[in-house]
Each structure stands twice: as structure tokens, then as C-alpha cells.
Amino acid sequence: MVAAIKATGLRKSYGDKLVLNGIDLYVPEGTIFALLGPNGAGKTTAVRILTTLTAADAGQARIAGHDLAENPDGVRAAIGVTGQFSAVDDKLTGRENLILMADLHRLGKVEGRRRADALLARFDLEEAAGKLAATYSGGMRRRLDLAMTLVGEPRVIFLDEPTTGLDPRSRRTMWEIIRELVAGGVTVFLTTQYLEEADELADQIAVLDHGRLVAQGSAAELKRRVPGGxxxxxxxxxxxxxxxxxxxxxxxxxxxxxxxxxxxxxxxxxxxxxxxxxxxxxxxxxxxxxxxPDLDDVFLALTGPAPKGTGR
Structure with a gap:
């Protein structure tokens, strides 16, 4: 399978704190990959490196066919990033938020508005398109935030805690949207604290602990590694x-x-x-x-207290 993300030997330290200790990642196109780990395991640093926000100390990576070190602009053009905290501007309407993103992508007035309207329809936000984003519910804000990420039609999307704070119904709506994106050929790199979410969505799951990948496989494969079945x-x-x-x-x-x-x-x-x-x-x-065993059992069995000198 063609790799949407391929990384080898990624390493990062902050002073004397070793955060990533030579991790390897392989994510095929059109799949959902979940990176799990306790707080301080290095998940955020891994995502920041792969999205060009932080430079690795060592290692190589290719994202959507672009070398991370040699062509960071190509990587940025091919990816979308939706963080844990919404990037929505509360003082703008939903449609204005999308048009702003279209302008930032230099799509042109006609194409930008066409794409904004298409995304409003796709994410069931047409009725709220003219309302200020400050009036949106949590689920609506997350849908708008993801729609803004899709304005540039990215091939790879990084989702950091995409359903944090959502009620069960809104969470499942977001899951369906993510599945639809992948069915359309998009690759999703997911970080989440909800193990049920990774179990429900991910084709492959990697567990990061103390800066190292301690396990990788499908949910079923990881569960079989833990006694108790x-x-x-x-x-x-x-x-x-x-x-x-x-x-x-x-x-x-x-x-x-x-x-x-x-x-x-x-x-x-x-x-x-x-x-x-x-x-x-x-x-x-x-x-x-x-x-x-469920993923909770896997997580507890594979991860442990962080030793001194690791974090993030």
C-alpha cells in the first residue's frame, strides 16, 4: 500500500529531556491511524514534527509524498490540522469563517464561496451559516472547525482530540464524518484520550510510552497481546x-x-x-x-509511570 505517512527514527529532546526516542511510523493512504499514550508520552511532539511545527533532532519522514525536511511547504499544502481547541473565530459567522480560510488558501472569490457553501451543506451547517460562531453548540463548533480544515482539500488530516467535550450523540456524528472522509480517500492521523474512539475508528493503533512505540497493530491484534481473554x-x-x-x-x-x-x-x-x-x-x-481484553486493558498493560527525563 502507498504510504501517506512514513517516518523512521524520529527523535526529539528538549534540553536533557528525551521526548521521542527514535520512533517509526507507517500509515497507508485512506486509513485511520490512532496514536495513543499517557500524558507526557510524546504524542504532541510527534504530531508537531509531522505537521512541520517542530523540527526533529534526528530521523526522516515523508508526508503525502513530500520530504518533511526538504519540502515543508509541500507537506503544509497537503495536510490539514484540527487541534483540540477550536480555531473558529467567534466574531464571524460560520460562512465567514470558511470564506476566511478560502481567502488564506488564495482560492479566489468565486471558488472560495462555492467551496464554503459546499462544506456548510456537507456538515449540516446551512441553517446556522449566517449565525455568529459564538452561538454554536460544541458539536457545531467541532464540525465547523473540521470543515475549515477541509477548505484546502488536504490529503492527510491530523485530528487532535476531535471529540473532547462532546456529548455522545455529537461524538458519534463526528465519527461518521471521519469515516466518510476516509471513504473519500483522505488519511486521518488521530490522537485521542478516548480509547473507545480509537477502537471504533482506527485501522491501526500505535501506543507511545516514554518516547518509544511499545506496540502497534489493529485493535484486535493489540487486545490479543494482553492476558485475560x-x-x-x-x-x-x-x-x-x-x-x-x-x-x-x-x-x-x-x-x-x-x-x-x-x-x-x-x-x-x-x-x-x-x-x-x-x-x-x-x-x-x-x-x-x-x-x-478491551483497549483500556491494553493501555494499562503497555504503559507505565514516566521516568525522569521524558515528557510532552
């Missing part, structure tokens, strides 16, 4: 429950509910082997559920 079997017949308990000697028993918790990560080979054993013993559980 099991397959729960429920039996209505006490006799079948006893037989199954004898078949799976390592299973945890719950006599009251008639369930067994068989250790396993729930992947296809493990599940097939379990079903074969049940079939061989002529056992038919009333219910079967696969339980894997």
Missing part, C-alpha cells in the same frame, strides 16, 4: 455442564449460572479447536461468547 460457555443442563467442566480442566467454573470460562484469545484456530472438542463429546452449549 476467554470463551464463555453456558449450559442449561447440569449434567452437560459437569461433562464440559471435565473436558476443559483449565476452565473457571460458575456453578450458579452454569457457565465455564475457557482461557483463550478467541481467534479462529482456538475457536475451531474448542468447537471440535465440544462436537467430539456431543456437547451443545446454550450460549457461547468470546471475551477479549
Amino acid at each position: 476467554h470463551i464463555r460457555l453456558r449450559f442449561a443442563d447440569p449434567a452437560e455442564f459437569d461433562r464440559a467442566a471435565g473436558l476443559f480442566a483449565d476452565a473457571a467454573r460458575d456453578e450458579e449460572s452454569g457457565t465455564l470460562r475457557v482461557p483463550g484469545d478467541g481467534d479462529i484456530p482456538a475457536l475451531r479447536a474448542l468447537l471440535d472438542r465440544l462436537d467430539g463429546a456431543a456437547l451443545r452449549p446454550e450460549g457461547l461468547e468470546i471475551h477479549t
Whole structure:
């Protein structure tokens, strides 16, 4: 797959504080990549480097085909950045905010207004287009902020905590917008403190801790790295429950509910082997559920207290 973002050996220190310790990143085009990590892990510094706001001490990166060090203007032209705190101007209307961005991109009067109106429609802001942004709800402000980022039609978008402070309905609306962007070929680099958000959206997740990438993979792959997964079997017949308990000697028993918790990560080979054993013993559980650790478990297992000399 073609890389929208490819970085190798990114390193950054502030004085004697090592913030990034040689991280590698690979983000294919048209995907959502989530960077997770505790406060002080180096997420903000990584994003600042990739968006040309901070220079790395060492390492190389290409963003949308442009070398970060040799062609920062090309990188800036290809990316959009939506920060945790809205860049919306409260003294302007929604449409005026978009037209201002169009003017900054030098789109010309006709094209700028055409694009502003198209984005107002796309983000369901047409009715509020003439109202001051100061009157917008939190969800409307976030939609307007993202629309402003899209005025320049970026190929790669960096979203920093895009749903912070939003209610559940507004958060899910934002998720749908992000999915639609990616379906249209945009690449999204997401940082978030909501692990559910990364689980819901990201094709790939990287966990940054103490300036190092400690894990990377899909949500399912990361969950399988953490102990605690099991397959729960429920039996209505006490006799079948006893037989199954004898078949799976390592299973945890719950006599009251008639369930067994068989250790396993729930992947296809493990599940097939379990079903074969049940079939061989002529056992038919009333219910079967696969339980894997969630991203909270992954996050806690892979990250720890920050040592001295790291941060940001």
C-alpha cells in the first residue's frame, strides 16, 4: 500500500529531556491511524514534527509524498490540522469563517464561496451559516472547525482530540464524518484520550510510552497481546455442564449460572479447536461468547509511570 505517512527514527529532546526516542511510523493512504499514550508520552511532539511545527533532532519522514525536511511547504499544502481547541473565530459567522480560510488558501472569490457553501451543506451547517460562531453548540463548533480544515482539500488530516467535550450523540456524528472522509480517500492521523474512539475508528493503533512505540497493530491484534481473554460457555443442563467442566480442566467454573470460562484469545484456530472438542463429546452449549481484553486493558498493560527525563 502507498504510504501517506512514513517516518523512521524520529527523535526529539528538549534540553536533557528525551521526548521521542527514535520512533517509526507507517500509515497507508485512506486509513485511520490512532496514536495513543499517557500524558507526557510524546504524542504532541510527534504530531508537531509531522505537521512541520517542530523540527526533529534526528530521523526522516515523508508526508503525502513530500520530504518533511526538504519540502515543508509541500507537506503544509497537503495536510490539514484540527487541534483540540477550536480555531473558529467567534466574531464571524460560520460562512465567514470558511470564506476566511478560502481567502488564506488564495482560492479566489468565486471558488472560495462555492467551496464554503459546499462544506456548510456537507456538515449540516446551512441553517446556522449566517449565525455568529459564538452561538454554536460544541458539536457545531467541532464540525465547523473540521470543515475549515477541509477548505484546502488536504490529503492527510491530523485530528487532535476531535471529540473532547462532546456529548455522545455529537461524538458519534463526528465519527461518521471521519469515516466518510476516509471513504473519500483522505488519511486521518488521530490522537485521542478516548480509547473507545480509537477502537471504533482506527485501522491501526500505535501506543507511545516514554518516547518509544511499545506496540502497534489493529485493535484486535493489540487486545490479543494482553492476558485475560476467554470463551464463555453456558449450559442449561447440569449434567452437560459437569461433562464440559471435565473436558476443559483449565476452565473457571460458575456453578450458579452454569457457565465455564475457557482461557483463550478467541481467534479462529482456538475457536475451531474448542468447537471440535465440544462436537467430539456431543456437547451443545446454550450460549457461547468470546471475551477479549478491551483497549483500556491494553493501555494499562503497555504503559507505565514516566521516568525522569521524558515528557510532552
